[in-house]
Amino acid sequence: MTTTSAPAPSDTAPALDVEGLCVDLSTPSGTVRAVNGVSFSVRRGRTLALLGESGCGKSMTALSVVGLLDPAASVTGGAVRVRGKDTLRLSPAERRKLAGPVLSIVFQDALTALNPVQPVGRQIGEPFRIHRGLSRRQAEEKAIELMTRVGIPEPRQRAKSYPHQFSGGMRQRLLIAMAVALDPDVLIADEPTTALDVTVQAQIMRLLRDLQDERHMAVVLITHDLAVVAQRADDVVVMYAGTVVEQGAVHDVFTSPRHPYTRGLLDSVPEDAERGRPLPAVPGSPPELSAVPPGCVFQARCPLVRERCVRERPSLRSTGDGRSAACHFSEELDRA
């Protein structure tokens, strides 16, 4: 089925295993660390969410995994393993062979991700021509099949249209069609519904879930939306200022967070808040990447902060049940 020689991963081995990933970003005022020792893994059929606010490094992590980092950023450490290979050590040509059949990505902004001057049918068929050597006509047929699958009405006619002739929701469907074309092991979805209206968002999330079930993909969902994580993911990795502060099964993390940042985020959702009562907001805002403090990254905003947090950065340590948190005092949250 696929052109890569290595066997597809079994259900028990992770389809994607990221370990100690570090990414540096060069800025006019010097080099800053945008991603600092991020590790996670995800099996086929499972969904892992990378949750965090802007600048926390979640998108940078995703782009490093698929090898699409901006030239200003470079991976300075760690490993990204798929099918037993560390993609960070592959040549660009070898790496490109993985793009599509093994790893693929759906971006937030479908209009910039699609080629504006090429009919969509040809774009969606492209993976088949590159990886499977199909003719233009055969690839176009495959594209029409995919467009039908993702719910584009009248796909045969619409294959000749250009991206701007589609609505936002339909464009997102086209991107998804292209991403799943070669049945990847791992699908990375970077804020796939953020730019869409609520009712269309729901349709796209449902489509992603159906495709995941059908093709048994591992999905890495990059999002800032806690509710999307609650509804859609099995496991969650919470990121703050380039580091992982907490990870575990979504239900466990959301019912009893073990990092004050996770707790703060959950509390600031106005969903169950009483009108007229102030929301329990997290004070301040995330640190600039150039000014991340040496101790705990969250110290400046943390209600539990004390001297040790300023001196010593807490490492991500296991708190049982397959969970871990990077906090010196996470036990105190359980009791609070």
Place this chain on the structure above:
Amino acid sequence: MPESRATTAAPEPRAEGTDGHPPLLEVRGVTKSFGSGRRRLTALDGVDVQLGRGQTLGLVGESGCGKSTLARVLLGLERPDAGTVRYDGVDPFALRGKELLNWRRRVQMVFQDPFASLNARMSAADLIGEPWRTHRDVVPDAKAREKRIRELLSLVGLRESDAHRYPNEFSGGQRQRIGIARALALDPDLIVCDEPVSALDLSVQAQVLNVLSELQSRLGVAYVFISHDLSVVRYISDRVTVMYLGKVIEHGETEDVFERPQHPYTAALMSAAPVLDTSRASDDQEIQLKGEIPSPFDIPSGCRFRTRCWRAEDRCATEAPPAVVREPQGMGDAHTALCHFPL
């Protein structure tokens, strides 16, 4: 449970209108379209809105529903084709010269994107004080202006020393506070907030929502709060108006609308919005709408929601839906919806 009754009559006016004083804001049957001939886009189609002093009206709807056009009409930036807009009984579109200028200071705006809406070359103090260059008599002398800027900064939770810093030195949440302070500089009765927290990070969103609530209880300013985030609207609003393709399809007290939506579209919106509760993780009970919003150039006949509605029958294509009015569960506005087959 209050009984539903179908009627084609307009909903009764709110309690505030009955004590002799007109409400702060009263919009009746406002229609606005753009373009001409066949390329005519109907942005607002007979919209009614009412708001009392010190209250918050949440305005909900998806892109193209007309909420931004309505905001522009409320600010006097867009003249409606038909219908009336009254502030304390006064029609702002009939005002000229000095009267118009005086009216303008009563209605201000907070924008969505605090990165785009502040001039990068002006300090916080200049930005907050800029409205006084047009409205000279609000705070006439320079000493008083400086003092007022310090007051405004502290009202929105910034430091006095922030006055001389520039936008790039502030975070998104702080910039939005500057935007709010600027809106407050003219001491308005109403602030139209267009997605004021959607560009902010979640942990900062709560801070800004708290600032808005606190200002309302201290200063008695009213808000029209436009947002696509239903949990935010539910938290901040006294009443909610749901729009679809230029029409108000449901209106009522926040709890009435959220607890017991009558219009299928409102119900679908609420069911589509993901919630935090992980035990409700399955989207099986979710109402999935067909398709996307039709083009506002070509609005469906009868009920405009029928093309996506799972309850639609033949009648929905031919007859405009009646207003269904339910008594509110507590005090306040009647709970109305435009639908042949309300929930």
